[in-house]
Amino acid sequence: MRDRTPGGRLFDAVNYAILSAVACVCILPFIYVLAVSFTSPEEVARGGLILFPREWSLAAYEYIFSTGTLTNSLLITVYVTVVGTLINLIFTTTMAYPLSRTRLRGRQGVLLGVLITMLFSGGMIPTYFVVSGLGLTNTLWSLMIPSAISAFNLIVLKNFFQQIPSEVEDSAKIDGCNDVEVFFRIALPLSGPAIATFALFYSVDHWNTFFNAVLYLNDSSKWTIQVYLREIVILAQSNIGDSSRLEEMNIQPLTIRMAVVVFATLPIMLVYPFLQKHFVKGVMLGSVKG
Amino acid sequence: MTAKRWWMGVSAAVLAAGVLAGCARSETGGAGEAEDGGPLAVSMALTQVGEIPAKDNAVEKLLEEYTETELDIQWIPQSAYDEKVSVMMASKEMPKIIKLNYVPLVINAIRSGDFWEIGPYLPEYPNLSAQDEQHYKNISVEGKIYGVPLFRDMGRATFNYRKDWLDKLGLDIPTNPDEWYEAQKAFVTGDPDGNGKDDTYGWMLDKQYNTGISALLTRLAVANGSVNKWGIVDGKMTPDFTQPEFFEVLSMFRRMYEEKLINQDFAVLDGSEVGLKFDAGTAGFGNSVAGALKSQHERLTKADPDAVVDNSGFIGPDGIRLAGEPGHNGFLAIPKSSVKTEDELKRILAFLDDMMNEDAANLLVRGIKDVHYADTDDGKTEITDFDAFQLEVKPYRDNLLYVEGYNTKPLKDTPQGEKGTRMAKENLQYAVPNEALTLTSAMYSERGNELETMIGDAMTKYIMGEIDEAGWQKEIENWRKAGGDEVIREFQESYDSIHK
Numbered sequence: 001m002r003d004r005t006p007g008g009r010l011f012d013a014v015n016y017a018i019l020s021a022v023a024c025v026c027i028l029p030f031i032y033v034l035a036v037s038f039t040s041p042e043e044v045a046r047g048g049l050i051l052f053p054r055e056w057s058l059a060a061y062e063y064i065f066s067t068g069t070l071t072n073s074l075l076i077t078v079y080v081t082v083v084g085t086l087i088n089l090i091f092t093t094t095m096a097y098p099l100s101r102t103r104l105r106g107r108q109g110v111l112l113g114v115l116i117t118m119l120f121s122g123g124m125i126p127t128y129f130v131v132s133g134l135g136l137t138n139t140l141w142s143l144m145i146p147s148a149i150s151a152f153n154l155i156v157l158k159n160f161f162q163q164i165p166s167e168v169e170d171s172a173k174i175d176g177c178n179d180v181e182v183f184f185r186i187a188l189p190l191s192g193p194a195i196a197t198f199a200l201f202y203s204v205d206h207w208n209t210f211f212n213a214v215l216y217l218n219d220s221s222k223w224t225i226q227v228y229l230r231e232i233v234i235l236a237q238s239n240i241g242d243s244s245r246l247e248e249m250n251i252q253p254l255t256i257r258m259a260v261v262v263f264a265t266l267p268i269m270l271v272y273p274f275l276q277k278h279f280v281k282g283v284m285l286g287s288v289k290g
Numbered sequence: 291m292t293a294k295r296w297w298m299g300v301s302a303a304v305l306a307a308g309v310l311a312g313c314a315r316s317e318t319g320g321a322g323e324a325e326d327g328g329p330l331a332v333s334m335a336l337t338q339v340g341e342i343p344a345k346d347n348a349v350e351k352l353l354e355e356y357t358e359t360e361l362d363i364q365w366i367p368q369s370a371y372d373e374k375v376s377v378m379m380a381s382k383e384m385p386k387i388i389k390l391n392y393v394p395l396v397i398n399a400i401r402s403g404d405f406w407e408i409g410p411y412l413p414e415y416p417n418l419s420a421q422d423e424q425h426y427k428n429i430s431v432e433g434k435i436y437g438v439p440l441f442r443d444m445g446r447a448t449f450n451y452r453k454d455w456l457d458k459l460g461l462d463i464p465t466n467p468d469e470w471y472e473a474q475k476a477f478v479t480g481d482p483d484g485n486g487k488d489d490t491y492g493w494m495l496d497k498q499y500n501t502g503i504s505a506l507l508t509r510l511a512v513a514n515g516s517v518n519k520w521g522i523v524d525g526k527m528t529p530d531f532t533q534p535e536f537f538e539v540l541s542m543f544r545r546m547y548e549e550k551l552i553n554q555d556f557a558v559l560d561g562s563e564v565g566l567k568f569d570a571g572t573a574g575f576g577n578s579v580a581g582a583l584k585s586q587h588e589r590l591t592k593a594d595p596d597a598v599v600d601n602s603g604f605i606g607p608d609g610i611r612l613a614g615e616p617g618h619n620g621f622l623a624i625p626k627s628s629v630k631t632e633d634e635l636k637r638i639l640a641f642l643d644d645m646m647n648e649d650a651a652n653l654l655v656r657g658i659k660d661v662h663y664a665d666t667d668d669g670k671t672e673i674t675d676f677d678a679f680q681l682e683v684k685p686y687r688d689n690l691l692y693v694e695g696y697n698t699k700p701l702k703d704t705p706q707g708e709k710g711t712r713m714a715k716e717n718l719q720y721a722v723p724n725e726a727l728t729l730t731s732a733m734y735s736e737r738g739n740e741l742e743t744m745i746g747d748a749m750t751k752y753i754m755g756e757i758d759e760a761g762w763q764k765e766i767e768n769w770r771k772a773g774g775d776e777v778i779r780e781f782q783e784s785y786d787s788i789h790k
Contacts, residue, residue, distance in 0.1 A: 137383075
């Protein structure tokens with residue numbers, strides 16, 4: 001396939017150069033964060049760009065693990081991510097599939113209802129009243145139930161299910177399947193890539209839960225890792241518009257901030273490669289006309 | 291297919307486990323009324339400071355013992371404090387004591403009667419009433435007091451400077467815009483660090499140079515004779531940027547910028563960066579507060595052992611004149627939705643008062659004896675484990691009531707530390723208050739931020755030479771038309787109604 005003419009080679013070379021540069025721009029911040037987290041505070045204080053620690057130090061990691069809070073919040077986040085994503089997938093697929101079947105009566109009405117929630121939201125305080133009225137405040141359910149179905153994902157998944165030819169469904173029925181069996185044995189197995197994609201979308205959302213955790217959880221032992229991350233990292237930069245307050249706040253050294261960033265990002269980065277092949281397939285599907 | 295079934299079985303099991311675990315986590319109800327004679331149950335919502343202390347840690351236990359209460363503290367992250375509080379206020383799900391910030395949202399809730407007015411009760415409580423009245427005035431709403439402020443010094447505006455640099459260049463502490471300009475020029479071109487390069491600054495500005503209570507521009511302008519943000523000039527409410535004294539300072543920075551005596555990237559530079567530059571020995575002047583002298587000195591001498599940091603109040607043609615600060619770091623208010631009776635209100639106030647008794651005050655300011663601090667031979671106290679203090683005591687101290695030096699043993703400190711503590715008290719007499727601090731203006735609540743950004747951008751444009759003096763005057767005109775005149779009028783009315 002490769003073009004062997006000089007012009008083609010030049011084109012390839014230029015492409016490689018540009019793509020490598022873009023890749024570097026994407027990767028360098030990660031390397032910097034990782035390197036700083038392993039560098040001794042003294043070297044960081046001296047300043048400059050650190051891409052490889054000259055003085056290795058695990059002090060930052062020792063510090064963040066010295067109390068159980070960070071590990072605890074990580075476990076909470078993992079729990080919310082795993083259970084929350086399962087809830088998302090179960091509710092989204094079981095709602096999307098019936099909506100994709102054109103023979104369902106009242107389907108347009110339900111879809112309109114879904115669309116309205118995409119355009120108008122209740123806002124922070126009414127949503128809080130709903131969550132609180134359902135008795136969900138201060139439980140981890142408050143992070144999973146209100147966001148069980150994303151309207152956007154639901155519609156995309158509905159369109160995906162619609163691509164499954166009704167002939168397949170018909171033949172399954174002739175073989176004796178009822179609607180539930182068609183869903184579990186035909187529709188779900190055929191939509192692996194799409195479900196993997198949404199699993200990734202949903203799990204990243206859960207992983208990044210910050211604001212809801214602050215709003216709905218009063219008990220700090222249930223906070224997710226992003227709440228801690230935000231306290232430690234963001235606070236140091238914004239200093240709330242007032243530099244004289246600095247001495248009144250606990251500003252963590254850069255190495256510790258970076259170690260927390262690494263700690264909070266690592267799990268999702270470890271999961272990504274395993275979902276990536278589905279992810280590529282799932283995203284590409286829409287671009288191929290079937 | 292079997293593999294898929296297995297997977298679904300696992301996920302169903304995980305989900306079931308999750309359902310059970312989630313249920314187990316549901317919270318039992320809030321703290322109830324205390325029985326007579328037993329400790330008073332007090333629930334509080336406070337700002338998170340650093341790590342959240344473990345429940346029932348030694349400090350909290352002692353505080354409960356000293357005040358005869360049972361505390362239930364809810365910590366809220368600073369980064370979402372006001373949002374969380376607004377939700378709590380809207381849903382009336384409030385603890386008995388809540389730390390509030392003096393922001394329009396809170397003020398509106400106070401005006402609609404959600405909180406107890408505690409002003410009339412204060413005289414009954416010896417510790418609460420012993421504090422400077424100004425602290426209370428600064429959190430008042432329409433002249434009435436609805437909470438106990440977290441007391442902070444009002445006259446602590448200072449700047450740190452490199453004494454070794456000033457001495458080397460043979461300069462005195464500047465006292466007017468011309469002298470500031472000369473000092474700045476000397477710091478940039480006189481090579482005070484002796485490395486043969488013009489790589490040092492006096493002041494370095496950051497993007498917050500004109501916002502917030504510690505804005506450098508405001509502080510220098512106040513020293514030069516201007517009002518502190520808002521003041522009464524010739525009987526009329528006046529914003530500072532219309533004052534000639536303010537314009538002088540603004541023009542000084544314009545000149546510095548033009549001659550490249552000031553960092554050219556100030557409009558986008560973060561405040562913490564400037565702090566780092568001071569610590570690294572790049573800057574000679576640091577906008578600061580009195581109590582920060584010690585830590586500045588220690589940080590700088592780590593990088594440069596020969597460096598000498600000293601501090602001074604902002605001095606102007608009329609001597610020291612400081613931009614006074616609000617004197618509080620938020621305040622503790624008592625919601626009517628959770629404290630229903632006057633009796634209970636009095637008990638809660640008694641708890642707040644007890645917190646300033648000698649044993650509790652020492653606990654909050656110094657920690658636990660022989661754990662965080664120790665007595666010295668000369669009758670003072672010395673912090674022995676500063677890291678433990680920061681981790682275990684500071685979260686309580688920063689959120690509860692304390693006044694350094696009130697019912698507490700004196701602290702033995704480094705000379706810089708003692709100077710800082712002393713100056714914060716002594717300089718109170720030079721503090722110029724912001725007259726509009728507790729005044730109300732509908733226009734200001736609604737568009738105050740917008741108006742401030744508007745005039746702040748104009749200042750930056752003027753310093754950077756994008757507009758000339760006529761342009762600056764035009765920007766003030768625009769500000770007036772965009773709602774500024776309305777704010778002035780409403781502040782004036784509010785001022786007149788309180789100072790009849």
